[in-house]
Amino acid sequence: MVYGSRCIIDINPVITEMVRPLANCEPCRGLHSVPVERNISVEEFMKKYAFTGVPVLVKDATTNWTAMNEFSYHFFKDLYDSLEGSFQVNDEECQFFPYKTEFESLEEAFSMPEDRVNFKEGEKPWYFGWSNCHEGAAKILRSHYQRPYFIPNDSESSTIDWMFMGGTGLGAFMHLDYVERPSWQAQISGKKTWTLEPAPECEGICHALSATVEKGDIFVIDTNIWYHSTFIHPGEVSLTIGSEYD
DSSP: OOBOOOOOSOOOHHHHHHHSOOOOOGGGTTOOSOOEESSOOHHHHHHHTTTTSOOEEETTOOTTOTHHHHOSHHHHHHHHHHSTTHHHHHHHHSOEEOTTSOOOSHHHHTTOOHHHHTTOTTSOOOEEEEEOOOHHHHHHHHTSOOSOTTSOTTOOBBSOOEEEEEOSEEOSOSBOOOOSSOEEEEEEESOEEEEEEOOGGGBTTBOOEEEEEOTTOEEEEOTTTSEEEEEEOSSSOEEEEEEEBO
């Protein structure tokens, strides 16, 4: 079985915060920093992190992914421009996150003038995200990356992957997601710091955490449990791919 997309209906964050169930504080009790792993086995990942609510940063986890050299703003722009109906499918069936830009759609985001794409002086900064619902695009995208090696082959995965891209500054503001499952987030380029906050009812039991994800790292987090925001470091454009797993 393969799951589909996240909810594509906008939800009022105030209402969802009021009606969400109380958090289980045990996963973050006594956790003072995000664990860092290298060459972790499937068995160890399943035991310590997969569904425990404990976030983990896996270093050097994208070996042999051609996405590391191929993916860029222009790669995605050319891909969607070349596929008939790709922007319409994503507009109708998926989500687009403009963050602090004025963009109203993925097509608009991929229509920036080159000076803005390249962050020339005087141009507005940009950072945006989207999910992909176009099957043709998915086939091409997934030919450049694989399921993270530490997730079991029989794990049920979402058919929809997420991309987040942009320059230095605030990425996503502090928020909690309302999705079905935990997710992995692979840093394809650039450098991003995640700030994690426990639910208010866990204050006094749990601590705020941070994790800096560099090119080639994968961050695994249950965004239903941890409030989170991201900051993009100066330098190379940050490009992240993410997906849920079960």
